[in-house]
Each structure stands twice: as structure tokens, then as C-alpha cells.
Amino acid sequence: MIRSVPRAWLVLDIVGSVLGLLITLPVSLMMSSGSTSMWLQPEWLALGATAIVGTAMWGAAAIARLSPAIALGAAWAAAILQMACGFSPALYDAAIFVVLFATSAWGSRRVLWWGGGSVVGGGVIAGVYIALQQLGALSGQGIASTVRSVSVTAALAITSIVFALVIAWGAGLLWRVIAHGRQTREAQLQAEAAAAEEAERVRIARDMHDIVAHSLAVVIAQADGARYAAKAQPELAEEAMVTIAQTARAALSDVRMLLTQLRHRQGDGPQPTLADLESLFTHVRQAGVEPRVTVDPMPPGEPPAGIQLAVYRILQEALTNALRHGEGDVDVHLAWLPDRVEIRVRNRIAAEKAGAGGGHGLVGMRERAQLAGGMLTAGAEGAWFIVHAVLPIGASAARP
Template identity: 30%
Template sequence: MHSIYDWFRRHRFAVDFVLMAVLWLVAMPFSVADGGYSSSTVDMVVAGIFATALIVPLAWRRTRTVLAGCLIAGVAILQWALHVPPVPADIAVPLIVYALAAFGPRWASLGGLGLALIGAILLVTRYFYNLTSLSLADIPYGIVMIIMVWVLVLFSWTAGDLTRTKRLREQALSDRARRLEIEAQHERDLAASDERAHIAREMHDIIAHSLSVIITQADGARYAAVESPEIAPETLATIAATGRTSLQEMRRLLGVLRGDDEASTRPLPGLRDLDELLLGIRAAGLPIDYSVTGEARRQLPPGAELTAYRAVQEGLTNVMKHAGPNVQASVNLSWNARGLTVTVQDDGRGATAGLSTAGIPAVPMPSGRARLGAATPVTEAAAAPSGTGGGNGLRGMAERVKLYDGSLSSGPLTGGGFGITAFIPYSEN
């Protein structure tokens, strides 16, 4: 049934043409037989012509509503002017009044109603009660007849206006449903984009750190094994442990992507796991000075702790990749009344040509020893050391911190080396 209704809506002219043809076949014989209350052949032909002219425009009552209304109005006025008596085909007048109210513009709807009301007066006064010979006794009957025709016209117009209101309401609902569908698609696209960004950050943090440790250990073992072969087992053990840890992290991430409930509920790395992270990096040959100042006023959310963990991991990974040989790194966690400040610094080559992820030149920071323990939040700059390929890791770190209304700054230190400082405020939810 629904498909039939859709077919009727898509083929409006065909449906209206068939209905017009049926109406013409029904009204035409009566109009010709009536012949204007005369048996004259001429009168019968004239009646047939006017009947056809009144009914045929109804084929365009929905596709060309105003044109059909003008044609029928013109034929009706010509019929009145030539004094052609009414015929059954005059039923086209209330039908076109309905069509104008239902499918035409508002001005055409009201104009058609006005013309039909005036036409009712002209019809009654010309064909039923002649004003020139009308007696006082006939006036009430004439008024009653005019009112009856008006009732027919007003009924047709009201029915059409109700149809118009229903059509506009259905169209508004259809437009709203279409807008909601578009908005839902946009929301799905945004969610997918956000999820891709999240996965990209996780993959970078896991792979970049692990491969940096593995490559550093492999290069060191290759050069040191010649003079000290006993170093090889220890180095291979560090590489194996780093690989196993990375494999576990990758399995956890892939489990989340597959919708594995068991994998998705496993605890994420947090501040409690920093000792293990630093132990692995120290085993890779990077000396690290780790300190904590202040006390936490309240516990950070798990996601914020993961952000702090990733900030330390990314900072130390960059030290291993870009700071050069014989460097010293320092990690400081500073708690204050507003939140946590994470600082990772080194005394290596620094970043003389660092650029922020937004293309803003990196601002030099105070020296490493003077900066440790600072608890004041910093502005977001996210500068990248030279050789980082545009600072993708720092850009991802800045995105992580921003999710928790924090800020991130990075850049070369005035006394040499490079520093990263991330501030993560307490969540007030």
C-alpha cells in the first residue's frame, strides 16, 4: 500500500489526467444533453465546448495549479458574459478552488476564493434571480441561494486549506528527519575521526617508545659486544622485555578495537607505572633523575593519569632519539593546589630549529635545574625538536593534555638541552 501511495505522489499529472478524463466522460453527456435548456444543435455544441474547457484544465490542478485556476476562471467569466446557461461541468469551479487552497501559493488561494464568492453572486443574479425584475418577495430566496453556493465554495476552500496544512506539516517532518539524519551522520563522522586520532596517539606512544628503546639497545650492543661480550645477554634481555611489554600494549589496544570486553577493562598505565617505565629506560642506558614535589590534593582520573604517563614516555623517547650521546634526563612531578605539572628535561643538543605543531617558533625555557619543581601552568606551545618530523608525538601529547583542559609547552632550554612541561588540572566533575 505504501508503494502505491508513493507511485501516486511521483506521477501526479498522470493521476490527475485520468481523474479529469473520468470526470469529462461523466459530465460531458449531461452537459450536451442539457444543451443550455434547449434542443438546438448550436446550444448543445456550445455547452459541450464550455464543458470541455472547464474540465480539461483540471489535469494540471497539482502540477500547474495557478495556470489551471486562471483558465477555469476565464472560461467561467466568458460563460457568464455570453450568457451561456450553467452546465454540470461547472463543478470544476469548486474543484479548482480546492486545488488552489491545497497546492497553490497563498495569494492564489485567497484570490481564487474571492473570485468564487463573487462568481456565486453573479451566477444567482443572472440565471436565477434577475435584479431588473426581482420583487421584494424574491430577495430572501436569492440570498439563501447565494449563501448555499457560498457554503459549497467555502467548504471546498476549507478542505483544500486543511490538505495544505497537512502537506506542509508532513514536509516539515520529512525535512526535520532528513536534517537529523545528516546531523547523525556528521556525529558519526566526528566520532570516527576522534577515534582515529585516539588510535593514532596510542599507536605512536607504544611503537615509538618501544622501537626507540630496542634500536638504542641494539646499536649499543653491536658496538659494545666486541669488547665486552658479557653485555649481550643483558642487552638482549632488555630488548625482549621491551618487546613483550609493547606486544601486551598492542594486544590491549587491538582488543579494544575488536570490542573485547576483557581487553577493554584491563587497567591503563598510570602514575603508579612510572617506576617500571623509568627502570626500562635506565636499562637502555639513559640516566634519569626522578623526583616528586608536593602532595596530590585529590586523585586524577584514570585518563588524566594516562596522559601524564604518556607525557613522560614521549619526553624520554625524544631524549633517546634526538638529545645525542652522554645526556642526562630529569623527570619531575610537581603537585599543587590546581593540579599536576609534569616536566621532562635533558642537557643534550636541544632544538635550535624547533617549531611548534601550530607553526609557532618554540620559546626558550629556563635551564633544567632551575625549572625542576615549578608548579605554575605554562602556555601551550608544543614545540618539536629538530628531526622529529614536524612534532607528531608532541602534537598528539598536546591533544591529550587539551582533553583535560591542560596545557603543554616545549622548547630549547636557555642553558642547553630541551624541555617539555605539561600541566594537568584536577577534574572538578
């Protein structure tokens, strides 16, 4: 029944209604002076009743935004009192247009249709009431002529009043549609912003995983080797420590670059390309795993940057999984076809880690492939774990 309305709007409605009352009531009193009512006597009593009716009308307009239902009820009560007193339509009845506008603009669905019913019902009642007021002036005519005159007057009055009320109610309905469209648009923008934020969080998580997980896998493998070689082969332990330091520095540099992108939001910045694959394979070799790489056929020209980044990240994660969960060397095959590139990475599954995996890495690889417009499958086939990806090249390839 009572809506939450900002104080500024409520004050504006009250002030506007007071001004409407101060303008319309004196004019209505002057226009009806001497014939204010058909049966209220003396005149001062009729003038007082007129003031009450006008105040009630504009009082309903004052609370129309706050409670359209109560305002509609108050307007009906004032209209009934006006007809009960025998008052003719007056200028203060303009407040009814404000109330009808409010019922369709801010009222509930039920109040909306109550307002629509009031347009038709109120227009018919007002038109008939106006026609009946003409009976006194037609008393000298015959019955047939009187009925004809009253019917014509009623029809014209009903048509005019209903048309005017429909305009006010329809304007409120239009306002309602516009407001609903604005709310829908705001909700859509909020949903798009939330989706963009979620996509950004996923991208950050994927990039952090790609950068950190691979480097940590290399560091762990080198640290384990250095621990076993520390006494028997100190030179191998020293090489492992050098590799650990180099890998950690490279990871730190990549993390700093990622954090710079997040802080300044000035684009993606430099990203790994096919030229960086040899460095990736070198890190894997230093960790004790030999990647047996075959490229057939070779790339036809310069592949798109987004495809190069996707190929690098997928290979990086696949080799990281091989370091963490596999044993022995890794087979890496790249096929650069005219319309696509196919990636296939195969490694043996370590018996003691057969149930491991299935974390963020596989999800990240699939997301990389999907963002590039392709697809990726990963899973065990007997004693082997195979990663297979197909990424489109050319017009079908997605932007990085």
C-alpha cells in the first residue's frame, strides 16, 4: 500500500498539490458563486463543502506517488461527495488526472487495473451525472425531447471524459513501460559487468596457474635431483641450483608482468610466442624429462598471436602435468595445417600417481582452446596420458 519514495519527490508532490489547490479552488469558487449547489443552503455551507471536496481531491494527488491505491480511494470518495452535494464539475477535478497517472505509473498490477476500471466507470458515471443536471433546464420540453437531449448530452459527456481520463492513465502506463525498460537495461548492464568480472577472475587464475605451476614443477624436480646428487655428484647439484634460480627469476618476471597488467589495465602486454617454445623445452629438459618434439608440417607463415599464445600455454601445462604426474620422456607433436593446428602430447602415467590430476590445469587448457575457437581433450589411454587439441587458424581463429 505504501511505496518507498525519496523525500525530495514526496516534498515536490506535496508542494505541487498545494499549488494546484491554491490555483484551482478560488477559480472554482468564483465560477460557481451563487449556484454552488442545487440543494445546499445557505451559500456559505455550499462554499465550505466545495473547499472540502477540492482539498480532498488535491490531497489524493499529494499522496499519489506514495500510495496510488489510497490516492485512488480518496479521489473516488471526493468525487462521490461532490456528486452527493450536487456540485457541477469544477477546475479542482484536474487532480483526478494526477491520481490516474499514478495508478498506472507506480501502482501494483491490481491497482493498475483498478485505475483502468476507474477510467471507464468514472467516465460513465460523470457523463450521466452531467446529463441529469440538465433536466431542470429541459423541464418545459416534452418527454421524448427531454430524453433525446439527455441522451445526447450523456453520450458527449461520457465520450469526452473517458477520452481525457484515458490520456492521463495511458501516459502513466507509458511511463511505467519506460521505467521498466530502464530497470531491465540496468539489470542487464549489472549482469554483463558481473560476467566480465568473473571472466577477468578466470583469466587471472588461468594466467597465474600457467606461469606459477610450470615454474614450480621445474623447481621441485630440480630440487629433488639436487638433493640426491648433493653428495655423490656435487657438480650436478650445482647445475640444478642454477636451473632453480633461473626458473624462479623467469617466474618472478612473468608474475611481475601479470601484476603490472592488472594494475594499469593497459592491454595484454608482451605474451609468449612460438619463439619461446625452445626455452620452454629447455626448462623441461633441465628438470630431467626429454621432450621428443616433432613439427610436421611446419607453420604456413606467421600464425595469429592468439593461436601462438594458446599453443604455448597448452604445451606449458601439458609438460607441467607430465613432470608432476608422469614418468619417462614426453612425445610432443605439432601439425600446422592450412586451416588449423593440432597439438598432441603423450607421456606415461607414473604408477604411484595414476589417480592424480584433474585440477585447474586441465580446466585451464580446455578454456585456452575454447577461447581460441578450438577444442581440447585430455585423459588416460591405457598406460599413457594424452592431450589432444585442435585450434583453428585464419578467419575462424579467435582474438587473444
